Amino acid sequence: MREVSARPIDVAVGILMKPNGDVLLGQRPEGKPYAGYWEFPGGKVEPDEAILAALKREFVEELGVEITEAEEWCGVEHVYEHAHVRLHFFIARAWRGEPQSLEGQAFAWQGTVGVEPLLPATIPLIRWLDALRYGPHESKTT
Numbered sequence: 001m002r003e004v005s006a007r008p009i010d011v012a013v014g015i016l017m018k019p020n021g022d023v024l025l026g027q028r029p030e031g032k033p034y035a036g037y038w039e040f041p042g043g044k045v046e047p048d049e050a051i052l053a054a055l056k057r058e059f060v061e062e063l064g065v066e067i068t069e070a071e072e073w074c075g076v077e078h079v080y081e082h083a084h085v086r087l088h089f090f091i092a093r094a095w096r097g098e099p100q101s102l103e104g105q106a107f108a109w110q111g112t113v114g115v116e117p118l119l120p121a122t123i124p125l126i127r128w129l130d131a132l133r134y135g136p137h138e139s140k141t142t
């Protein structure tokens with residue numbers, strides 16, 4: 001049996017947000033754990049790499065997008081059967097380039113998020129994100 005480390009792996013995750021509040025989600029490609037699940041784009045931080053630098057690198061590699069403004073938003077820790085991760089979510093409201101699928105994954109701009117399934121650790125974020133985008137009165141209670 002493979003053991004999941006007690007020490008979490010840092011992951012940089014970016015939420016591209018348009019002025020109307022729409023956010024970009026991507027679908028995890030075949031061959032990765034949770035293939036087919038939807039997530040916000042991002043990836044693991046490399047040793048000695050700053051989290052923001054990792055975020056920018058992943059967006060160039062996966063989407064061909066250069067993030068020019070990103071604000072650290074929240075952190076979530078989650079223990080999967082394959083890994084113990086510490087997710088650092090950033091909200092990016094400014095970037096250069098149109099997102100392209102450079103690694104073959106599907107992308108979707110979403111207002112109210114309708115794609116599923118979402119990665120388990122990302123599910124609670126959607127409610128917080130709706131409160132941020134549309135105000136607390138608009139966030140769903142279920």
Ligand SMILES: Nc1nc2c([nH]c(=O)n2[C@@H]2O[C@H](COP(=O)(O)OP(=O)(O)OP(=O)(O)O)[C@@H](O)[C@H]2O)c(=O)[nH]1
Nearest residue numbers: 011013032034039040041042043044083085119121122
């Ligand atoms: N990008 C991203 N990863 C997430 C989210 N939610 C979440 O639990 N994760 C987890 O964070 C980890 C990200 O790792 P990854 O495998 O996508 O990273 P990577 O692209 O650097 O992978 P690789 O270089 O090992 O192939 C996975 O364990 C994934 O399940 C999310 O919203 N976005």
